[in-house]
Structures are given as C-alpha cells and as structure tokens.
Amino acid sequence: MKHLILTTAALALSAGFALADGHGKTVRMGTEGAYAPYNFINDAGEIDGFERELGDEMCKRAELTCEWVKNDWDSIIPNLVGGNYDTIMAGMSITDERDEVIDFTQDYYPPTASTYVATSEGVDLEGGVIAAQTATIQAGYVAESGATLVEFATPEETVAAVRNGEADAVFADRDYLVPLVEESGGELMFVGDDVPLGGGVGMGLRESDTDLKTKFDAAITSMKEDGTLNAMLDKWFGEGTGTY
Amino acid sequence: MSKANRSGHWPKLSDKLTKSRDPARCQPLNRDTTIYNYCSDPDALEGVKWLSCYLTTGVHFQFYNAFVKVLLLLAVTAPVALSFGFAGATAARSRFLPLSWLGRGYIAVVRGVPDIAFFLFFVIALDQMFEYVRHVALCPDWEDPIRQGADFIVCQQAKLPLSSAREWVHETYAFALAVFTFAIVFGAFAANVLFGAMQAVPHAQLETAEAYGMSPRQTFWRVLVPQMWVFALPGLSNLWQILIKATPLLFLLGIEDVVYWARELGSTKTARFSDYPHGDWRMWYFLALLVFYLVMTWGSERLLNRIGARLSYGQATAGGEAMRKGAAL
Numbered sequence: 001m002k003h004l005i006l007t008t009a010a011l012a013l014s015a016g017f018a019l020a021d022g023h024g025k026t027v028r029m030g031t032e033g034a035y036a037p038y039n040f041i042n043d044a045g046e047i048d049g050f051e052r053e054l055g056d057e058m059c060k061r062a063e064l065t066c067e068w069v070k071n072d073w074d075s076i077i078p079n080l081v082g083g084n085y086d087t088i089m090a091g092m093s094i095t096d097e098r099d100e101v102i103d104f105t106q107d108y109y110p111p112t113a114s115t116y117v118a119t120s121e122g123v124d125l126e127g128g129v130i131a132a133q134t135a136t137i138q139a140g141y142v143a144e145s146g147a148t149l150v151e152f153a154t155p156e157e158t159v160a161a162v163r164n165g166e167a168d169a170v171f172a173d174r175d176y177l178v179p180l181v182e183e184s185g186g187e188l189m190f191v192g193d194d195v196p197l198g199g200g201v202g203m204g205l206r207e208s209d210t211d212l213k214t215k216f217d218a219a220i221t222s223m224k225e226d227g228t229l230n231a232m233l234d235k236w237f238g239e240g241t242g243t244y
Numbered sequence: 245m246s247k248a249n250r251s252g253h254w255p256k257l258s259d260k261l262t263k264s265r266d267p268a269r270c271q272p273l274n275r276d277t278t279i280y281n282y283c284s285d286p287d288a289l290e291g292v293k294w295l296s297c298y299l300t301t302g303v304h305f306q307f308y309n310a311f312v313k314v315l316l317l318l319a320v321t322a323p324v325a326l327s328f329g330f331a332g333a334t335a336a337r338s339r340f341l342p343l344s345w346l347g348r349g350y351i352a353v354v355r356g357v358p359d360i361a362f363f364l365f366f367v368i369a370l371d372q373m374f375e376y377v378r379h380v381a382l383c384p385d386w387e388d389p390i391r392q393g394a395d396f397i398v399c400q401q402a403k404l405p406l407s408s409a410r411e412w413v414h415e416t417y418a419f420a421l422a423v424f425t426f427a428i429v430f431g432a433f434a435a436n437v438l439f440g441a442m443q444a445v446p447h448a449q450l451e452t453a454e455a456y457g458m459s460p461r462q463t464f465w466r467v468l469v470p471q472m473w474v475f476a477l478p479g480l481s482n483l484w485q486i487l488i489k490a491t492p493l494l495f496l497l498g499i500e501d502v503v504y505w506a507r508e509l510g511s512t513k514t515a516r517f518s519d520y521p522h523g524d525w526r527m528w529y530f531l532a533l534l535v536f537y538l539v540m541t542w543g544s545e546r547l548l549n550r551i552g553a554r555l556s557y558g559q560a561t562a563g564g565e566a567m568r569k570g571a572a573l
Contacts, residue, residue, distance in 0.1 A: 025400060026408040034508065036517045041508055043518055044302035067411055071498060079498070081394045082368065083375075083403070101394055156511035160524050179514040183521065206395050 026065045027212065028085035029055050033070045034154055035176060037236045038091035038201075041070075050236035051089040054108060055203075057228065061219040074134060074153055077102060080204060086212060087205055091173065093137050093198030103207045105217045107200025108229060110243055114138050116192045117177050118169035119162060125192050128168035131158040137198045138171045162188070175237050286519045298520045307505040311536065314491045314502055317423060321487065324427040326480075329434025336439050347435065354432030360496065366425045367497055371404070378402040415499070422497045430487055437479035441472040446560065474555040474563070481548040488540050506533055 031039045033047055042048040047068045059066035069085045080088050080102060093112065094104045114137075116125055126146050132139040134151040142149040150167050152158045159180055161167040170177070174194060181188045203220075205213050223229040224244040233241040282289065283297035298304070335347030354362065376390065379402035386399050400406070405413045445468055453463040494501040510526030556563035 028407055034511065036514070040517055041303055043520060045304075045306045046302075048517070065408075069411070069414070070500070075498070082372070082396050083398070086407070154507070154511070156507075156524070156526075159512065160526075163524065179516050180512060183514045206397075208392050208395050208397055 026067050027059065027087060028069050029059075029066050030069050030071050030076060030080060030085035030088045030090070031055075032073045032076065032090040034073075034156065035091050036179065037175060039089070050109075050232060051091070053236075054223075054229070054232055055087075055089050057223065057232075058203075058216055058219040061222055062215040064215065072153070077204070080206060083206075086209065087203050087216070089203050091176075091201055092204055094200055094202045095137055095198055098204070101207075102204045103209070103213055104202035104204055105213055106220055107202045108220050108223075109201035109233065111196055111198055111200045113174045113194040114141070114171060114197045115174045115177060115190055115194045116169045116171050117159070117162065117181055117188050118191045119165075119187060119189070121189070121191060123168045123191055125169060129166070131161040131167035131170045132172065133158055136172075138173070141195065141197060142171050159188075178238075294520075301520065303505075303509065306500070307502070307509055310500060310502045310505050313419070313494070313499070317419075317426065317491055317494065318488060320423050321426045321430065322484065324423070325430035325434055325483075325487070328427055328431025329436075329438050332431060332435030333438035333442060336435065337442060351432050351435045351439070354429055355436060359429055359490070359493065362429055363425055363493055363496060366428070367421050370421055370424070372396055374404050375402055378404060418497065418499055422494055422499055425497075426487070426490070426493075430483060430490075433483050433486075434480065437476050437483065438472065440479070441476035442468060444475040445471045449560075471559065474552075474559050474561055477548070477552050477555060481545070481552070484544060484548065485541050488544065489537065502533055502536070506530055 031047060031051060033039055033041050035049075037050050039047060039049040039051045047070065052068065055066065055068070071079050071085070073090065076088055076090060076092075077098070079085065088102070091109075092098070094107060098104070116123070116130070124147075128147055129150060130142045130145075130147040131150050131152060132142050133155050134153055139149060139151055150161060152161065155172060155176060158167075158170045158172060159177075162170045169191060177188075177190070181190060203216055205216070220229070230244055233243075282293060283300070286294060286297055289297060332347050332350050335343050336351060338344045338347065375396075375398045379386065379390065379398035382401045383399035388397065390397055405417050449467055449471065450463055453467040458466065492501060492503045495503040506529035507526060510524065510529035512524050513521050515521040552563070553567075557567055558564055
C-alpha cells in the first residue's frame, strides 16, 4: 500500500512537471515599442499596435498565456537567443541572414514596400546621405546602393536626422513613414519609387523552439483563412493592405 | 485643414480600438488614466490645461516612476558598494598573503576594465551562471545540450525568474543584477580609495595603540577606521558624484530608466496613435534630465561638504587643525 501511494505521488509529481513544461508556461513576447503602427507605447504606457492585437489573438488561438516585453531593437535577437523572452514581433522582416540565427513563422504581413522620405524633391538617392535604422534590411539596402549610410538605433532618430539636415533622406518601411509624412504639414515628402524588400514580416523564435513555432504557425494559418488577419491589416495599415 | 480630418483618410485608431477590443480584457484607456475630468477631450484643450493632462497620462507616470528607480539604485548601490570597498581594502592590506592578493586582484581587475564592457559582460554572465547552476540542480535528467548553436537553453524550472512570473518580477530581477554589478564596479574604486585612506592614517597613531597593548583587531577598529574616513571622504565624494552620473547606464542594461522614457516620450507622436500629438520633443525631455542630475549632484556636494567638516573636527589633519585654530580665535 505504501509503495502504491509513493508511486502515485511520483506519477502525480512527474505529471506536474510535464504540465509545467507545456501549459503552465507563459510565452514572453518581445517587441520594440517604437515602430507605429506595428508596435508602440500608447498614452497609457502600454504596448499597443498591430502586432499587439495580432499577438494577443494568436496566443488565444494557440491557447497560450502570453506576456509582452519591451527590448531595444539593437539587442532584440541576442536577447531572444539568450532566453530573456520567447518570441519577437517587432515588424521584423524575414531575411536569410536572420534565418541563420533564429527561426521565423510564416509571414503575417506580406513583403513590405520601403521608401525614401526627404524634405525636398530632387534628392540624390544614389550618392547622397541616407539615414536608416541599424541592423534593418533598409540599412543593408542603402549600404549596397552606393549612397552614404548613416545608421541610428531608433526609427525616431532616422527621421530626426532628415528634419535637421544631417541626412538627405530616410529609408524605412513605408507604413512607418506614412503617418509622419501626413502630419508633417508638407515638411516631409516621399521621394523616389517604392522598393520591395524582405520576405514579409514574421514572428521570430529560437531555432530550438519547434513546438512553439508549429503552434503559432497554425494560429496564423487559421487567421488567414477566416479573414481576421486581413481585417486587422486593413484596420492598422489602411484599406487594401490585407491581401491574404 | 480642419482638426477633424487632420489625420487625412486614416480613421483615428483610438476610437476604433475602443469598439473592437474585447471589453473583458480591455486595458483602461488613456483618457481614463488621467486624473483630471476635463482631460476626456485633449484636442479641445490649450495651454496649461492641455499640459496638465499631457503630463498626467499613464505613460508619464512610468517616466516619473523611473526617477524613483534611479534614486532607489543610488540608495541601494552606495552602501553595498561601500561595504564591497571596505572588504576589498581590508583584504588588500591583510597580512595573510592569498587574501591580500584577492583584494588587490579585485581592485586591479575591475578598475582596469571599461565600465561598459564590464556591465554588458557581467550582467549576461551572471544571469546565465545562475540559470546554469539551477539547471544542474533542478533538472538532473535533462539530456539536451545547454548551448544549441547560439541558443542558451535551460529547463523551464531553472529559468530565472520563471517564465510564468509576473513582469514586475522580471524587472526586479534585472534591476537587482544591475545593482549588484554597479556595486562591484564602484566597490573596486571605493576599495582603492579606502586602501589609500588607511595608509594615510599617521603610523605613529597605530604604534601608540600597539604600545598601549591593543590587539591588531582593536587597533584596526578603534584607531585606524575612525581616523581614515576623513582621508577617504574626498575620494568617496568623487565616486558618489560619478555614481550619480553613471545611473543612465541602467538604460544600457535594458532597464527602463529615465533616459529610456525621455527618449520614448520625446519622440514624435502622431494623432493616429496618441491623443497628445507632438513633434520631436526629445530636447525638452533631456533638458529635464539635465536639470534633475544637476540638482542631484549640487545637493549632494553641499551635503558632503557638511560631512567633511564634521569628520575633520578634532582630527590631526590640516582641516582639523584649521578648525581648532578657528575656534580658538
């Protein structure tokens, strides 16, 4: 009898551990919080934006408990790999270079258009000084275009560099620049043609986290199928963005 | 352009958000978090009223909270660093050679490495060391390698803090690591200052104590330590000022301190995503930080001068001598 109780207790214990590894786990979602409309801090001090809404919905569908964490863009991949959080949703485009270090789910935003913004027409985009955020696909593109690249840690600083004349133009995701150009009262304008870059925006995960990746992939698939992802894209980025 | 369609064809998102979010999980909206009733429609406000609403949004309270964090860091780090320094200095002048090497090694190594390199390395190394030790203790059956490529993977139970812990636990843990690192760095400098101060106490004082039959321990605590503070104070006050100015390093460690929030709050806010749109105001926020730090250092300099005067009283130093003569006049 005593033996039986012990075995049951051991079973219960190990079941408990198994549970702790599966359902009891809180998935920590890393984001930057400085890249509206993808992610930003609202007036109440909370993380808000397209990715917040999408991520919450994905967690609900995957039946996971999730918590949001802010991290600087510069160190967002090292801190994922180091285990400080479990996912990245920060408007991060899927590229081959990043894919070598981390894994991505399928894209939840189609390949994005990047564009130049300047204070006047006729800026030399091939030979001038172009601002871009450090470690972005835009920075990589500018470096190869022959223009002089100036890098900044935050998106805010890249636009400020154009406003104060430090750079001739800024090169960034079109979606980030649209609200800024519209509200600048004519100070900022789009120049040149849009450049399609990257393989779409996806959620970044550690390469070893295959279970989590499967769950979130399934959640994205179901959101694409029932049209909720399209509705969210239309809501945050304007009508016609959702094309899944 | 009229105010109503300032944002062009974009609908104002804060309005849409209210409707589309699940009410049960709906976070309190920004307009409810301000403390004044008239803040419900910031667009209609101007001047001081607008400013009073703007400065009392939830996000601003996080900014004010960050000042508390800085003060807390100072309040905790200073005594801990001082005790590290005292231990280091005492060890360095120990007659037991290995202990002396340990003290001297601590002072030399930490003082010789750039602060930033030390901060970045130490916080990551410390965190992974703790998790590794817990992993070995808590998950003996684990077979997968801990390092898989670039990934650092320990079992869920060994995570520090546990991934299921609330966000404030994570923040407190990061903050504690930062305080510890600050204490180690500034402790090394304090150790060097205290070591010098101990050497500066006139040797005759110690010999006299010995002649009176005091043991080395009694000589240390009753004669050396009380007299060394006056020699240590200029160096320590210097360190204190540097510590105040070094607090923005917290930002480097991923802690949302005053610098983080100044940068975040000062950045351009568009009307689509905020009820309080404004341009690039980072300059004003950083100006506020400048004033804050100036007031801090100015205030502590006054305080330290007072302590210095108090410690010099009755001491066999130039300062103490001047006070004695001044009193006699």
